[in-house]
Amino acid sequence: MLSIIEQIKQGQLWDFPGGIHPPEQKTLSNRTAIAEAALPPKLVLPLKQHLGAIGDLLVSAGDKVKKGQMLTHTDVALSVPIHAPTSGTVIAIEQHTIAHPSGLSDRCIVIEPDGEETWTAKTPVANYHDASPADLIDHIRLHGIAGMGGAGFPAGRKLQSGLGKTEILILNAAECEPYITADDRLMQDHAEEVIKGIRILQHILQPKLTVIGIEDNKPEAIAALQAQVSEQDNIVIRVIPTKYPSGGEKQLIKVLTGKEVPSKGIPADIGIMMHNVGTAHAIKRAVVDGEPLIQRVVTVTGQTVKQPGNAWALLGTPVQFLLERFGFKADKKLPRVIMGGPMMGFTLPHTAVPVTKISNCILAPTRKEISPTTQEMACIRCTACAEACPVSLLPQQLQWYAKDEDYDKCEEYNLFDCIECGACAYVCPSEIPLVHYYRQAKAEIHHRKQDEINAERAKQRFEAKKARLERDKAERENRFKKAADNRRQEMKSSGGDDAVAAAIARVKAKQAAASPDTSTEKKPAVAAAIARAKAKQAAAQAAQSENTEALPDNTEMAKLREERKRQARERKAAKQAAEASSDLEAPASTGDAKKDAVAAAIARAKARKAAQQARATETEAAEPEKAEAEQADEPADDPKKAAVAAAIARAKARKAAQQARTTETEAAEPEKAEAEQADAPADDPKKAAVAAAIARAKARKAAQQARSTETEAAEPEKAEAEQADASANDPKRAAVAAAIVRAKARKAAQQARSTETEAAEPEKAEAEQADAPADDPKKAAVAAAIARAKARKAAQQARSTETEAAEPEKAEAEQADVPADDPKKAAVAAAIARAKARKAAKEAEQAGKNAPQNHEEN
Structure with missing residues (x-):
């Protein structure tokens, strides 16, 4: 079986699938030789004109450059530098639109030519046969050679990838794209240089066979190449059928060798290397002549161009300048310029785009030539x-x-x-x-x-x-x-x-x-504080467990607090009395001692009422009660004083009962009648005392009737009575209990008085009665009779809703009739009186809320 090389030498060809045959239109531009383009007024050199990375700038704005001078430098293999196409001045380094399908801008070097065409020092290779492949590859890279078939892959990097493994070297001369004739004219006009470039490639790669693939629509180019090839060159010119896209790398390899490049692979993977004939020409110029890639052949064609053809265009030449060079006249209905051929080219955004290393054609068709x-x-x-x-x-x-x-x-x-x-x-x-x-x-x-x-x-x-x-x-x-x-x-x-x-x-x-030291300083004090706290805690617990049996001895402090509070109350009462006296306009002295005393008594009664109203909003009655209880501790040893305290408590209970009469407007006449009836026994002190006892019993009975609506008060009353009984043998405790009762009675009276606005008249009457001399037994009896009448009135009102209280009232009245000089019985009576006073005060409160309020001015 013949090898691939032998088959190629025998002229065997293969085919690739697909393909088309568009109109070629090559005759428009391939009939004339390559022209020399004039020097444009400005050159725009994009920094990126190839695949790979761009180099570092070596110049700046304002620098003078010579023709062929390196403008960028890079040590990266997949990159090539750019060179100055002519001598002149760098006027700017700025963004400019480049030849790319995106139409975007990129960084460019703008050079203004000076027209002198002054070359920098050239560096040709004297004898490339003596140079090593690596040196030649590096020389090619530094002279900016990139693939000129359209891809722009750096030629040096491509050659390096095929070192030592290239069996077949293929030169692509098919140029299958319609309208483009740049390679055709290059082979016709510079066939010798093209073949010299192929020989340099053969020296670097050492292939077993070199094949030039060219379509059969280029007979002049085929003849020119055959004239330059000799038998010892080991170069085969293979003419292939015209078919688009036979100029593609993979398609041409398939046609010439029958091999297929693997997917995502390169030709070097199958031992094949391919270069464009334009690249071979540029390599010859770089190695033999020492000239970098600063110009290339560009086809300017299309029916809008008066003289289509090919020209040597300096890199960076604006497209507009080339079009004007060949007589371009834009289509009126659809003006457009295409960079590249009609199949793979792209429309330029404007004609100021510069020519680059991969620009092989500028096509300016009419609307009919290439339909929009x-x-x-x-x-x-x-x-x-x-x-x-x-x-x-x-x-x-x-x-x-x-x-x-x-x-x-x-x-x-x-x-x-x-x-x-x-x-x-x-x-x-x-x-x-x-x-x-x-x-x-x-x-x-x-x-x-x-x-x-x-x-x-x-x-x-x-x-x-x-x-x-x-x-x-x-x-x-x-x-x-x-x-x-x-x-x-x-x-x-x-x-x-x-x-x-x-x-x-x-x-x-x-x-x-x-x-x-720290322990001696701090620990004793801490221990003492702890001991005191524990002692206080134990005392508090003992006091809580014993209730009233163990009371702390804080008599002096309580006295001081009570004295301050009493003084404050007196000052407040005096102030209110002064204000009341100014409002009421007390009558002046009439010369009658008795009338003056009555007026003074009325004023004192009003002052007391104002003080009592001010105290109605005080909720902290606990302290005054304790203080009064402590104050009462002094006369506790005297049984007579304890009896006096009990009598005072009974009097206050009667006063609370009197407050219930605030809703009675018809009580004046019955009171007077009873007072007249009580006037008979006024000369007998013993009878007066009996009458007073009866009055007290009735007051207690009225208080008991108030308890008929309060079912929860029985136990506290019993407990208090038992406590009073227990303390009866102890006069001191009896006195303390009596003092507490007095304080509570005062509080109840104040609360009852808070809802009473029409009490002026009873107060006046009571003040007039109190103004009488205390040493007149007759007047005292009259006052006691009036008090009894008022007590009976309060009892009658309470009895209106109570029908079942007769027996307890009688029993209590009999108990209350005991002589007042028995300390034990007096203490019991005082406890009972306190309980009843509380109930009477509550009943009076309820009655006051339901009664109409009558406001009268004295």
Whole structure:
């Protein structure tokens, strides 16, 4: 079986799937030789004119440059520098629109030519046969050679990838794109230089066979090349059928060798290297002549151009300048300029875009020559695009996924195998710009992958930094540990441990010496405070358990507090009395001693009433009660004084009963009648005392009737009575209890008086009665009779709602009739009187709330 090389030498050809035959239109520009373009007034050199990274700037605005001078420098293999196309001045380094389908701007160097064409020092290789491949590759890279077939891949990096493994070297001379004739004219006019460049490539790669693939529509170029090739060159010129896109790298390899480049692979993977004939010409100029890539052949064609042809254009020449050089006249209805051919080119945003290393054609067609793109329509699934695809892809599905931004599916359907030839879009009846979708999807995928690479690099840097910090920390800890060990060793050798131990012992001794002082200063005081607190707590608990049996002796303090409160009350009462006296306009003295005394008594009664109303809002009655109880402690040893206190309590109970009469407007006459009846026995003191006792019993009975609506008061009354009985043998306790009762009676009277506004008249009457001389037995009897009448009136009102209280009242009245000079019985009577007084006060309160309020002025 013949090898691939033998088959190629025998003239065997293969074919690739798909492909189309668009109108060529090459005869417009391939009939004339390559012209020399004039020097433009300004050159715009983009920093990026190739695949890969851009170099670092070596010049700045205002610098003078010479022709062929390096403007950027880089040590990266996938990058090439750019050189000054002519001598002149760098007037700016700025953003400018570049030759790219996106129409975006990029950083550019703007040079103003001086017209002198002054060359910088050239650096040719004297004899490339003696130079090593690595030196030649580096020389080619430094002279800015990039692939001139359209991809712009750095030639030096491409040659380096094929060193030692290239069996077949292919020169691409097919130039299948319609309208473009730059390579055709280059081979016709400079065939010798092209063949010399191929020989340099053969010297670097050492292939077993070199093949020039050229379409059969270029007979002049074929003849020119054959004239320069000799038998010892080991170069085969292979003419292939005209078919688009046979000029594609993978398609031409398939046609010439029958091999297929693997998906996502390169030709070097199968032992094949391919370069464009324009690249071979530039390599010859760089190696033999020492000239960097500063110009290239550009086809200017289209029916709007008066004299279409090819020209040597300096890199950076504005497209508008070239168009004017060949007589361009824009179409009136659809003016447009295309960079590249009609199949793979793109429309320029304006004609100020500069020529770059990969610009091989400027096409300015009319509207009829190349129909404008119409509105995109829906895919009809005709499969014409799939049949025309030279890579056997499914263009319609790739377009759906690209439009839907499903980039994973795009990669799954081998989007990156697409060579963007445009055959699918050319045959699409729906006029869908398929290549545009593919380019956009490729750019997005590249962008995302670059982000992932950057993220991975950042992660690696972070992990490396973290590891470095941990390593530094471990080293630092080890260093400190080692230093500490060294110090310990030194201290052991010099006896330093004893000194340290001695210092620690001294510190502990100081602490031990200081601690006893602290304990002696602080602990006794703390213990004493604790003991006092415990004693107080025990006393409080004992007092709580014994109730009234163990009372603290705070008599003096209570007296002082009570005295201050009494003085405050007197001052307040005096102030209110003064205000009342000013409002009431007391009558002046009439000269009659008796009338003057009555007026003074009325004034005193009003003053007492004002004081009592002020005390009605006081809720802290506990302290006054205790204080009064303590004050009453002094006369506790005198039974006679205890009896007097009980009598006073009974009098206050009668006063509380009198307050209930505030709702009675008809009591005046009965009182007078009873007073007249009581006047008969006024001369007998014994009878007067009996009458007073009866009155007291009736007052107690009225208080008991008030208890008929209060079912919860029985137990407190019994308890209080029992306490009073228990304390009857003890005169001191009896006196204390009587004092507490008096305080509570006062409080009840004040609360009852808070709702009484019409009490002026009874007070006047009582004041007049009280004004009589105390030593007149007759008047005293009259006053007692009046009091009894009022008590009976209060009892009658209470009896209106009580029908079942007769028997208890009689029993209590009989108990109350005991002589007042028995201390034990007096104490019991006082306790009973206090309980009844409380009930009477509550009943009076309820009656006062329901009674109408009568306001009278005296």
